[in-house]
Amino acid sequence: MTLAPTLYDFQIALSHVDRAIDQPQLSFKVARHPSETMQRVWLRVLAYCWLWEERLAFGKGLGEPDEPELECRDYTGLVTSWVRVGKADPVKIQRAVDQNPHAKVSVLFESPQRLEAFLTEAREAKALRVAKAELAAIDADLLRTLSGFDSRRIKLSLTLVGDHAYVECDGQSFDGPLTRASL
Template structure:
């Protein structure tokens, strides 16, 4: 019998001083059986960092579908406006995404970020619509500790530093721009 996804619900209150965006969003996220709490929480953080008032940024099938990112923003015609990848995707996947979407964002995390970025930096240099950000491995481990099936998260962003807080605690994450 196959394992089923676990459903998480989160009320995310965003105060993003960098973008001048302030809003609250109720989201439901399915956690794939092979997904960690760390990856789930980084996906929620990515949502908070790039959501807008129109709420067209949505979670996709992610790990269950190889042709979809973790989050995307589709316009009314179905064209991909924004493609958001979480983790350490390979250069071929990123170049393909850059060809399909108007804007591509990677939020990299984990201990191998430096090695990953040095390995693909030159390969994706021609992609003009790609932005790459990195999170500190220790901070994302602390973020994972905040995971709960029902969450009320406050995400405060100032100078590319995200402060995430909830009843279980709080974490400060520096969102370092690599490109």
């Protein structure tokens, strides 16, 4: 018997200053796979907010390892955004770039150290087309702090300014940088 995923209800007031996005009531549900950590759930939520656009949707997650965690399709069904989080494989990211030529391929890592390790792996594997993907890492301390919020209903305010995230959750304020890199 397989265990069912746990649903988390997020209500986020999102402000992405550089992209002129102001969503005072962004509501969505995230299914947490039984083997998934809360830290990875938060990483998916942060990626969703960082790259938010209409029609952006959560993928099948851990159940389908070759599928993106988030994707966006236009009205014709063409993939316009393809997003992976966590420990990405450079060869698979290069394949995503190749298979989705009209899509913006992005990866959000759980720490700047993991981002640097990915870049090293990509160079060693000669996965040079990874350079077409947008690569970023969230501050590990911010992610660790947010993963402590494990309630089934989570309400927060998230503001992204430049490469910095400001979060207010349960009356507490946190912030951390977003580190970007390219091959």
